[in-house]
Amino acid sequence: MYRRIRDLREDADLTQKQMGEILNCSQRIYSNYERGDVDVPTQVLIRLAEFHKTSVDYLPGLTNEKRSYPRNKDNK
Numbered sequence: 001m002y003r004r005i006r007d008l009r010e011d012a013d014l015t016q017k018q019m020g021e022i023l024n025c026s027q028r029i030y031s032n033y034e035r036g037d038v039d040v041p042t043q044v045l046i047r048l049a050e051f052h053k054t055s056v057d058y059l060p061g062l063t064n065e066k067r068s069y070p071r072n073k074d075n076k
Contacts (some may be wrong), residue, residue: 001060002036008052009034037050 009019023044032038040048040059046071049056049068062065 001040002034004038004061005063006034008048008054012052022051022060 001004009016012059014022016030016034017027020027021030023030025044033044045056045059049059053068054066055063055068058066
């Protein structure tokens, strides 16, 4: 999962600091996520998937399909 998170960030030409700002955390915390030093909280996984327009299942490697699922109309 951690490699995919890093690869998505790099594909978007963003720094760890910029991703931290997007996720409302420090660069250090975000770096810990990318290195796998700490588990990524569920809410952060959801925000990462939404930002990168992918599915939460893609991030940990449960699927190789990058496209996100259609949004549930009840979730705004």
